Amino acid sequence: MDKIVILTGAGISAESGLGTFRDKDGIWTRYPIEDVATPEGFARNPALVQDFYNQRRAQAAKAQPNAAHRALARLQADYAGEVVIVTQNVDALHEAGGARGVLHMHGELARALCNACGHRWDAPEVMAPADPCPACGRPETRPDVVWFGEIPYHMDDIWTHLGGAGLFAAIGTSGNVYPAAAFVQEAAAAGAHTVELNLEPSVTVSDFAETRHGAATEVVPDWVDAVLSGRA
CATH class of the missing domain: 3.30.1600.10 (SIR2/SIRT2 'Small Domain')
Known part of the structure; x- marks a missing residue:
């Protein structure tokens, strides 16, 4: 997978x-x-x-995890392959929602x-x-x-994961902050299918092969269902 x-x-x-x-x-x-x-x-x-x-x-x-956090945890649990979650967020809602091994590139x-x-x-x-x-x-x-002007954490691991991805998704991110804004290009160059799930189009929306826009608690569970059923 x-x-x-x-x-x-x-x-x-x-x-x-x-x-x-x-x-x-x-x-x-x-x-x-x-x-x-x-x-x-x-x-x-x-x-x-x-x-x-x-x-x-x-x-x-x-704060409590919402349906989007829980859906990603379900994807990790039910998908036959590896699911790596990288977050720019410093909260612990992914973990509270059941996710494992989250890479907090901006700390905690x-x-x-x-x-x-x-x-x-x-x-x-x-x-x-x-x-x-x-x-x-x-x-x-x-x-x-990680403050502005500092180097994000886990970058070597993140680049390695992007280079081996078959599917890359960016969820709830504006595309304004580097190096995260370049992840879609890195994954696409490695042959991954790319999808943006966001409330509205990001500044890097044109770099994605697929887009799904709307509230995270709606579009993320729907997308997870599609991935797990083989429709995505």
Whole structure:
């Protein structure tokens, strides 16, 4: 069976109540991105950044997986071949919905990272700039998320998976952020059938062989049904 590689973005979690960059009234509208999602912003004002991610962590902890998350978990469970889920999201809704081995290319809200020694651990509900690293003791802890200007995680594995994919799907992602925006071209070059499942066409929609547009909780389960029945 062909390997399926799936990229998910903020759109798959929006119906679970987690906002995207483009929500008019979301948490991102209250903070300039350069202040809370860059290494420079953290260096300038670590308290502001920690407060922002404490809010995001609390919001994510209350969210529940939706039908789209559960459908992808069902695809992993029932498909005879390999299904690899790569996500740009820092929430844990894929795992809560039953998915396994999710590659979080932008890190995870539930994890902490030491800027000094690189140690990682499960983040407490509330983090503060003075929190000591449990490994080295230095007060250099930060959220284990990838900020603008930093290199996403798992990239070697992701490129390898894309090169071996027979089917690639991008779900709920705008196509604005690289390197994820180039995944469709990489998969297509390797011979994969490509499909976009999104609320509306992304900026890279012309790169996909197939498109399905609508709410993630509707189009993703329908697409999973089609794949499992051999109709996709």
